[in-house]
């Protein structure tokens with residue numbers, strides 16, 4: 001028998017050790033979060049997940065309060081909503097949250113909450129421009145816009161507890177608070193390895209992909225799941241595509257094997273396919289050594305006829321080929337089939353060795 | 355890999371040999387680091403102080419190319435001190451007596467002499483390995499890229515079987531594959547001795563089966579040439595035509611001068627690629643191919659997981675999917691192939707012909723993919739091979755193995771060892787990462803990594819241009835003085851053409867797999883001023 005607690009008046013099961021957040025979600029009650037990061041120790045930093053617990057003196061953070069048997073939890077009372085709304089109002093005033101100009105517009109948890117609570121004007125005095133740290137974007141991939149940072153700490157947790165690159169931490173105190181690299185140096189002079197996990201988890205527009213700037217709003221892009229073309233881990237990616245062009249790449253959450261993680265190559269090295277240097281037409285070498293453009297028919301006819309004449313003069317084993325360990329299975333299958341069934345040789349290999 | 359990436363984070367003891375995981379397989383390394391934060395032990399065996407050493411309880415700084423001696427030494431202690439898994443060895447393996455006889459020739463003191471790891475450390479290491487069960491062994495090219503690569507691999511397997519660690523979650527022998535689809539290219543039979551699904555070409559039944567499926571009278575029964583032999587035979591004239599699909603051999607193969615001579619000798623060279631490369635310079639015909647994300651298909655990862663790859667963009671100009679190009683050539687040589695998409699090729703041919711993949715169909719690959727073997731459409735895949743020590747081919751074979759030194763060892767003229775590998779920001783010859791905006795800003799040039807001790811001896815300053823010379827060639831490159839590299843070792847990658855390590859590397863190969871010895875050759879460093 002599992003134990004139970006009272007969730008919004010209804011007896012609900014939970015597993016011992018479970019936080020209110022998870023038990024309530026299992027019980028069908030949604031609780032908003034900002035700082036909570038799955039797989040990392042809860043920090044209780046943002047308080048947006050606050051709920052009423054009967055007998056407690058103040059509202060409790062659902063992400064970091066364990067459920068106990070018989071506990072009476074209310075997630076949707078007037079009191080809870082008032083507190084959350086005020087929290088959002090504070091956060092909106094903590095920087096410059098001008099959504100119109102934000103890369104995260106349409107994909108921002110703070111914007112979602114402001115909308116949910118029907119907030120139309122600022123209740124508190126907005127932080128002064130001069131009190132906001134300048135945007136850090138000296139590196140090629142990551143933009144850190146301090147005017148939008150709500151100091152939830154998720155990026156720090158992702159960097160230290162998930163991917164364990166230990167490149168960033170909470171620096172300074174109070175109103176001076178800031179997420180910093182070691183020595184508060186620019187990212188490209190720090191321990192950062194540009195895995196972009198911090199960007200992946202930032203709930204607002206404080207951390208964004210530099211290369212994706214202006215390439216498409218969330219509602220304009222289509223998400224296509226695919227597999228990373230680099231190493232043999234096989235990380236699962238979302239390609240965010242607008243008009244047949246990849247705007248950015250993110251990780252597929254909860255997917256095997258990467259569980260929402262990517263490295264610098266998988267996340268940022270995708271745009272080689274749009275290079276102007278791509279081969280765009282078949283090329284045939286002239287007697288003088290220069291290449292000239294050719295049609296597919298001409299090039300393929302040349303290959304086929306040359307192969308046929310070599311086979312008839314020297315036998316099929318005078319032809320050899322190497323397949324590509326980067327391309328899809330179906331390509332390798334076709335190539336070995338061409339060599340074995342059509343040319344008639346087993347001289348087919350690939351660079352299994354590099 | 356016998357096991358899965360999902361095991362990494364749950365493992366209790368991880369032994370890494372010859373793998374620079376945080377640079378070559380970064381996401382996999384994050385799970386190892388998570389395991390360590392959760393209390394797992396990590397042991398790193400590597401000549402270099404790689405980044406993973408920061409997380410390790412033990413860094414076993416072995417001399418380049420001494421793996422077999424070290425592992426024999428460990429096994430010697432396991433047997434001498436009765437620490438090995440007797441029950442497992444008796445019920446799941448054969449060959450123990452022969453193995454024992456061999457490793458008795460490698461007491462820790464002798465292993466220490468060869469490997470540079472002290473006898474005490476070898477004993478501690480053996481005891482530690484025996485103290486936790488199961489332990490997970492991971493390796494990469496530091497094991498395979500030697501003339502004794504196969505022996506190194508078998509030594510890893512010996513060790514794990516002796517410890518009773520093969521066939522269990524969080525155990526096993528786990529080579530992380532370098533390229534995204536190296537596993538798949540092997541599975542598909544892009545190898546000279548096997549059809550798709552590892553069915554041997556010298557087996558008459560397999561030939562009959564494939565001949566029928568492919569609608570041909572017969573198929574060649576003699577295993578073909580491996581790549582180094584093909585290239586060599588371009589110069590002897592035995593091979594007239596060479597078809598290179600997507601490989602930049604002129605940079606990736608050892609001894610570039612010689613490789614280019616081979617490519618130059620081809621009577622007819624066909625290159626099929628997405629970019630002009632150093633290799634396509636030698637081509638007679640270049641065929642433009644569609645790239646990743648420009649066609650549908652599948653990759654198979656290191657954990658034998660078949661994953662979908664999907665289309666996001668259209669190929670530029672007239673570039674075409676590779677499978678289409680092969681099909682068109684077949685047609686022009688008198689063969690009509692029915693399958694006309696990657697999906698049809700997989701569903702109608704690959705999965706029908708390869709029993710271990712029979713249960714894998716495109717419609718089953720919408721989510722996380724499936725790990726072969728998956729013999730039926732009801733089978734949900736196989737995360738762990740040789741479950742509970744029951745080996746797919748009967749009993750696990752323990753093989754006695756002797757240590758041999760690398761083919762070229764330092765001498766008076768070339769007093770340093772050169773070892774090569776990859777760096778985080780680039781991939782192989784940079785045809786792709788070099789053309790992805792921003793990556794070159796993070797790493798824009800090659801360096802020769804050397805120790806402070808050698809830098810002092812040679813009078814070389816950090817960042818100074820130096821010449822690194824071997825019997826094959828010479829490169830001018832910046833010296834990078836780093837703690838990562840021990841005295842006597844020079845470490846380089848092959849990402850940049852001008853200072854590519856393969857101008858220097860030694861074209862000698864493992865006799866069975868023909869894997870080149872990228873990890874060891876002899877070089878000297880000269881100052882330029």
Ligand code: SF4
Nearest residue numbers: 159192193195196198
């Ligand atoms: S990119 Fe990766 S390493 Fe750099 S700060 Fe973000 S999480 Fe840390």
Ligand code: SF4
Nearest residue numbers: 149150152153155202
């Ligand atoms: S940058 Fe984003 S994730 Fe990091 S503390 Fe600020 S808001 Fe949170």
Ligand code: SF4
Nearest residue numbers: 228230231235263266
């Ligand atoms: S994202 Fe990085 S670790 Fe993952 S498959 Fe791609 S290259 Fe490998």
Ligand code: FES
Nearest residue numbers: 035044046047063
């Ligand atoms: S989500 Fe619970 S305190 Fe932030």
